[in-house]
Amino acid sequence: MTNATTSRKGTAKAATTSAKRASNVKPATVLIVGAGFAGLGTAIRLQQAGIRNIVILERASAVGGTWRDNSYPGAACDIPSNLYSYSFDPNPDWSRSFSGSAEILSYIEAMVERFGLQQYIRFNQNVTDLSYDDDHGLWHASTEGGASFSGRVAVMAQGPLSNPGFPAIPGIEDFKGKTVHSAAWDHDYDFRGKRVGVIGTGASAIQIIPELAKQAGKLTVFQRTPAWVMPRPDFETPDWQKTLFRKVPASQSALRKGLYLAHESMALAVIWQSPVTRLAERLGRWHLRRQVKDRWLRRQLTPDYRIGCKRILVSNDYYPALQQPNSKLITWPIARISENGVRTVEGIEHQFDAIVYATGFEVSHSGTPFPVRGSAGRLLADDWARGAQAYKSINVAGYPNLFLTFGPNSGPGHNSALVYMESQIDYIVKGVKTILKRNLKALAVKDRAQDEYNAGIQKRLARTNWNSGCKSWYLTEDGFNATMYPGFATQYANQMSELELRDYTLITA
Amino acid sequence: MAKIDLDKMLVKIKNTQWALSDIDWDAPGADLVTAEQWPQLKEFMADLMWIEHVGARAFAAMAKKAPTDTLREIYTYFHAEEQRHANAEMALMKRWGMLDGDELPEPNINLRLVIEWLDRYSDEMPVYVLGTVVPMLEIALDGALCKFLLDTVDDPVCHQAFEKINDDESRHLGVGFTVMEMQGHGATYIKMVEMAAQLMDPRLILGIASYFPLLNKMRDNVVAMGLSEEKLYACMRKFEKIGGRTEDGRRNVWFQIIKFHSRWVVDRNNRFYHAPVDAVVKLTGYIPRRVLPAVPSWVKELTYKPTA
Ligand SMILES: Cc1cc2nc3c(=O)[nH]c(=O)nc-3n(C[C@H](O)[C@H](O)[C@H](O)COP(=O)(O)OP(=O)(O)OC[C@H]3O[C@@H](n4cnc5c(N)ncnc54)[C@H](O)[C@@H]3O)c2cc1C
Ligand SMILES: [Fe+2]
Numbered sequence: 001m002t003n004a005t006t007s008r009k010g011t012a013k014a015a016t017t018s019a020k021r022a023s024n025v026k027p028a029t030v031l032i033v034g035a036g037f038a039g040l041g042t043a044i045r046l047q048q049a050g051i052r053n054i055v056i057l058e059r060a061s062a063v064g065g066t067w068r069d070n071s072y073p074g075a076a077c078d079i080p081s082n083l084y085s086y087s088f089d090p091n092p093d094w095s096r097s098f099s100g101s102a103e104i105l106s107y108i109e110a111m112v113e114r115f116g117l118q119q120y121i122r123f124n125q126n127v128t129d130l131s132y133d134d135d136h137g138l139w140h141a142s143t144e145g146g147a148s149f150s151g152r153v154a155v156m157a158q159g160p161l162s163n164p165g166f167p168a169i170p171g172i173e174d175f176k177g178k179t180v181h182s183a184a185w186d187h188d189y190d191f192r193g194k195r196v197g198v199i200g201t202g203a204s205a206i207q208i209i210p211e212l213a214k215q216a217g218k219l220t221v222f223q224r225t226p227a228w229v230m231p232r233p234d235f236e237t238p239d240w241q242k243t244l245f246r247k248v249p250a251s252q253s254a255l256r257k258g259l260y261l262a263h264e265s266m267a268l269a270v271i272w273q274s275p276v277t278r279l280a281e282r283l284g285r286w287h288l289r290r291q292v293k294d295r296w297l298r299r300q301l302t303p304d305y306r307i308g309c310k311r312i313l314v315s316n317d318y319y320p321a322l323q324q325p326n327s328k329l330i331t332w333p334i335a336r337i338s339e340n341g342v343r344t345v346e347g348i349e350h351q352f353d354a355i356v357y358a359t360g361f362e363v364s365h366s367g368t369p370f371p372v373r374g375s376a377g378r379l380l381a382d383d384w385a386r387g388a389q390a391y392k393s394i395n396v397a398g399y400p401n402l403f404l405t406f407g408p409n410s411g412p413g414h415n416s417a418l419v420y421m422e423s424q425i426d427y428i429v430k431g432v433k434t435i436l437k438r439n440l441k442a443l444a445v446k447d448r449a450q451d452e453y454n455a456g457i458q459k460r461l462a463r464t465n466w467n468s469g470c471k472s473w474y475l476t477e478d479g480f481n482a483t484m485y486p487g488f489a490t491q492y493a494n495q496m497s498e499l500e501l502r503d504y505t506l507i508t509a
Numbered sequence: 510m511a512k513i514d515l516d517k518m519l520v521k522i523k524n525t526q527w528a529l530s531d532i533d534w535d536a537p538g539a540d541l542v543t544a545e546q547w548p549q550l551k552e553f554m555a556d557l558m559w560i561e562h563v564g565a566r567a568f569a570a571m572a573k574k575a576p577t578d579t580l581r582e583i584y585t586y587f588h589a590e591e592q593r594h595a596n597a598e599m600a601l602m603k604r605w606g607m608l609d610g611d612e613l614p615e616p617n618i619n620l621r622l623v624i625e626w627l628d629r630y631s632d633e634m635p636v637y638v639l640g641t642v643v644p645m646l647e648i649a650l651d652g653a654l655c656k657f658l659l660d661t662v663d664d665p666v667c668h669q670a671f672e673k674i675n676d677d678e679s680r681h682l683g684v685g686f687t688v689m690e691m692q693g694h695g696a697t698y699i700k701m702v703e704m705a706a707q708l709m710d711p712r713l714i715l716g717i718a719s720y721f722p723l724l725n726k727m728r729d730n731v732v733a734m735g736l737s738e739e740k741l742y743a744c745m746r747k748f749e750k751i752g753g754r755t756e757d758g759r760r761n762v763w764f765q766i767i768k769f770h771s772r773w774v775v776d777r778n779n780r781f782y783h784a785p786v787d788a789v790v791k792l793t794g795y796i797p798r799r800v801l802p803a804v805p806s807w808v809k810e811l812t813y814k815p816t817a
Contacts, residue, residue: 296628299632332589345592347592347597348812350816471578
């Protein structure tokens with residue numbers, strides 16, 4: 001087996017070791033990048049289909065992805081746990097309607113245990129390059145340490161939100177105090193009594209702020225754009241419910257179905273402009289009015305874009321936390337970060353012991369997190385230079401045998417990401433089975449099929465709230481939406497339910 | 510002043526930020542304010558500071574209504590910059606021993622009424638109404654008052670602060686006049702009538718009822734400081750000159766309205782205008798503070814402390 005890609009990387013020594021290993025190790029059937037929900041779920045379903053020659057490459061030393069990294073105080077899902085979990089691995093024991101990060105991580109760890117996935121995972125393997133070898137119909141992954149792995153099929157499950165993002169504020173390196181990112185929490189740092197600044201008011205921020213407000217001596221929150229915040233129906237799960245779920249599993253899947261439908265109906269508010277959108281905005285305004293009495297503060301917290309255009313947040317304790325005597329909301333633009341804190345345009349330097357960045361993740365709409373080379377060495381980042389595109393979000397023309405989870409236009413705005421992921425995973429299993437059964441060297445989606453699919457998607461997107469004028473991480477700089485799926489989860493599931501072979505070129509080995 | 514590229518302006522604004530801590534508020538020179546000047550200056554500074562604050566609140570309203578993302582961001586910056594001016598002026602008052610402890614100086618009653626109006630109605634006003642009144646306020650009050658100040662006060666720290674403030678103000682004015690021209694651009698007769706029709710809005714009439722006396726009151730304050738009111742008028746004429754330099758600018762109905770109004774203001778012989786307005790100034794002087802609603806909470810954000 002040739003390995004052009006690893007020799008590109010490092011020293012002669014590394015190249016020879018990996019070449020040796022590569023020649024010894026038989027290629028896996030499926031090579032998966034990432035041991036988060038997506039990668040692990042894919043392995044489970046493949047295994048259930050009798051495919052066991054799997055390798056999962058994970059850059060960290062533990063599983064869990066999002067839920068391993070996001071351990072900040074208050075971290076929790078905002079889709080009810082009974083829906084934010086896999087239908088093929090129900091958990092009767094969720095302690096709350098919206099479980100915390102630690103509990104979700106335990107669920108993932110238990111899943112690894114239960115399905116015996118440990119054997120497939122190679123930890124501390126940070127993939128730096130993924131290349132397709134046309135001659136052999138193989139994907140080769142090179143990792144940071146100089147190792148290389150190969151497989152007939154590659155699954156990119158490295159997560160859409162796995163690289164912490166910092167804002168482009170001048171002077172960000174100048175700060176002498178403690179800097180913490182929400183997705184890389186420092187549990188050894190004691191926030192008690194400290195002067196803390198939080199930058200950002202998105203999904204993570206509104207979970208962190210109420211917790212930090214309990215600890216910090218002084219908490220200052222810097223907001224650029226106020227988001228829509230909805231009441232959060234959070235409660236502890238009663239014991240009888242856990243017992244019921246364990247004794248009558250059908251009752252839990254019934255609840256899941258109900259939650260699923262309830263969230264599906266929210267698409268009407270979130271995705272398109274409809275009377276329900278107005279209703280949702282009324283609910284958001286009511287929540288704000290009820291929790292914030294001061295007129296000016298309410299003005300500062302009132303969103304000026306249509307609901308659904310950006311991610312909708314849910315919280316009962318965010319607004320109250322901002323009004324605690326030790327906390328303060330700042331809406332002045334940030335001019336720069338200095339040695340001692342944050343300078344805002346009204347001329348004041350807000351001084352801190354620690355600055356918390358709750359500024360989300362680096363989201364690439366056009367690039368790829370590492371170079372991905374397809375047929376004849378073409379580079380995915382080049383193909384995506386004007387916005388990422390795929391066929392049904394899962395395959396890309398010119399990149400045979402490659403599957404994406406959370407690919408272009410697969411983002412849910414209103415429903416559990418895992419619902420979408422299950423559709424993707426089942427599709428991947430169908431693809432792998434097709435390759436094995438027909439002994440294909442390559443299963444390659446046709447250009448035309450991809451173009452037609454995308455023309456339809458972009459037409460439908462034009463009518464959605466996401467493309468209604470606000471700036472968000474869903475859109476590229478020039479307003480191209482390569483992120484969201486413009487429809488119900490049910491529609492998405494339908495489109496994924498069939499692997500239509502006429503849309504593919506099949507090359508036999 | 511040529512028409513400005515607003516995108517470039519936004520970049521420039523971001524690149525030329527300053528903070529209160531850039532100035533040494535304890536540097537020598539505070540004693541250059543004479544005992545004679547002190548009492549008048551105290552009142553003058555308080556008014557000036559509040560006018561900045563009025564400008565700030567108006568920009569906040571304009572940011573909500575801005576027609577483009579760039580303008581919205583520019584106005585968001587201007588809102589904060591006006592606040593910075595007020596903060597810096599408060600720091601000067603602190604330096605000159607004009608603050609009672611941490612107390613905010615009281616605005617005069619006419620300013621107080623304008624603040625009240627802005628807080629209640631400005632968010633609902635069409636952007637071109639504020640977009641024309643604000644440059645007028647900035648040029649006449651901000652601009653003229655700063656000039657008086659620099660002519661009378663020798664304290665170098667004061668000059669240092671106002672050099673920065675004036676740099677900001679010149680950008681505010683540049684954008685202000687550009688926007689006025691944008692709004693006048695291609696204005697048809699119908700659009701002009703529509704713009705003028707806003708005059709009938711009772712909320713706006715209330716605003717006018719607080720804006721007219723404010724100008725006369727400030728004129729009186731200027732005179733009380735021993736300054737020539739002619740200088741104030743010269744500034745107001747500048748508004749007419751710059752605002753009307755292009756066809757587009759002249760087609761902006763609100764420019765025309767404010768221009769005519771400013772002509773009345775500068776004409777002391779126009780008894781028809783000044784008699785009733787001066788009477789209102791006098792009358793408002795009798796409004797007991799306790800009947801006014803509590804000051805809005807944004808007012809409490811003012812501070813003379815460079816760090817928080
Ligand atoms: C704070 C937070 C809350 C969320 N809440 C919800 C919610 O309530 N509901 C919902 O539907 N969604 C939610 N999401 C979205 C969430 O990201 C997805 O639901 C899901 O967890 C994504 O799983 P994943 O496996 O695709 O990615 P991840 O969980 O990110 O896993 C990707 C894995 O790949 C590894 N990896 C990345 N790059 C490489 C590389 N180069 N080489 C090797 N390994 C690599 C990472 O270390 C990671 O372990 C939330 C996200 C965040 C950040
Ligand atoms: Fe000003």
